[in-house]
Amino acid sequence: MTASQKSVLITGATSGIGESLVELCAQRNYRVIACGRNELKLATLKSNFPDIDVLQFDITDKGQIEDALGQVDSVDIVILNAGDCEYIDDVEHFDNALFERVINVNLISIGNMLPHIIPKVTQGGTISLMGSSVTYLPFPRAQAYGASKAGVDYLAQSLRLELQPKGLNVSLIQPGFIKTPLTDKNDFDMPFLMTSDQAAQRIFDGIEKNNKLIRFPKRFIYLMKLMSFLPEKLWTSMVLKGV
Numbered sequence: 001m002t003a004s005q006k007s008v009l010i011t012g013a014t015s016g017i018g019e020s021l022v023e024l025c026a027q028r029n030y031r032v033i034a035c036g037r038n039e040l041k042l043a044t045l046k047s048n049f050p051d052i053d054v055l056q057f058d059i060t061d062k063g064q065i066e067d068a069l070g071q072v073d074s075v076d077i078v079i080l081n082a083g084d085c086e087y088i089d090d091v092e093h094f095d096n097a098l099f100e101r102v103i104n105v106n107l108i109s110i111g112n113m114l115p116h117i118i119p120k121v122t123q124g125g126t127i128s129l130m131g132s133s134v135t136y137l138p139f140p141r142a143q144a145y146g147a148s149k150a151g152v153d154y155l156a157q158s159l160r161l162e163l164q165p166k167g168l169n170v171s172l173i174q175p176g177f178i179k180t181p182l183t184d185k186n187d188f189d190m191p192f193l194m195t196s197d198q199a200a201q202r203i204f205d206g207i208e209k210n211n212k213l214i215r216f217p218k219r220f221i222y223l224m225k226l227m228s229f230l231p232e233k234l235w236t237s238m239v240l241k242g243v
Helices: 016-027 039-048 062-069 096-120 143-166 196-208 218-229 232-240
Strands: 007-010 031-036 053-056 075-080 121-130 169-175 213-216
Touching: 007 016, 016 031, 016 196, 031 039, 039 053, 053 062, 062 096, 075 096, 075 196, 096 121, 096 143, 121 143, 121 196, 143 169, 169 196, 196 213, 213 218, 218 232
Parallel strands: 007 031, 007 075, 031 053, 075 121, 121 169, 169 213
Antiparallel strands: none
16 A cells, blocks of 8 residues: 555445445545455455455454454544345334344444444544435334434444544445345335445545535435425325335
């Protein structure tokens, strides 16, 4: 890494937004540390982008996190992007195992990574957490996913209060619907759907500008905000009808 070359660590780097971020950052001459669980997919990513570094670990395994992040000396930007989405299809027979699984992947894993990554972020650097626009309103079947992302939202904002005075930036990403392997399984309409490449562009532009909140697409965010101001009975009816 040259003196002027900045570094970025990206989790969930082997598919979707994470993979698009790896490609974008590599093109922008960042030193990329791509993190993922699947060794074969990481090898493929490395073959496509020979100059990147890869770290293979499971974000739900504390030991693997400690071993992997122990190999990182310092980093300018951290994008904690890895996550999962599963739906609770029968709320009357609440799937607590699914709930725990999603919370662990989307929220608890971040808490397990932070003690190993915060001390390694350079002065003026950024920690960016992947939230979701789902937190504007409650949606059916999204009890696990929405709860996990609401936790991420609060975590990011709370971290910012204490890390910003110490010279570290914290940003919260709140995307709308992005076409990825996760959303490919959705069986409902996804308004204003964006590609992962478009999302990566919006995310990294926001990080480079030190934006605290990175929200997109604007039309979807405005729609969600507008719905949140409607009387509860009205927006509840709209949501339940799939509007």
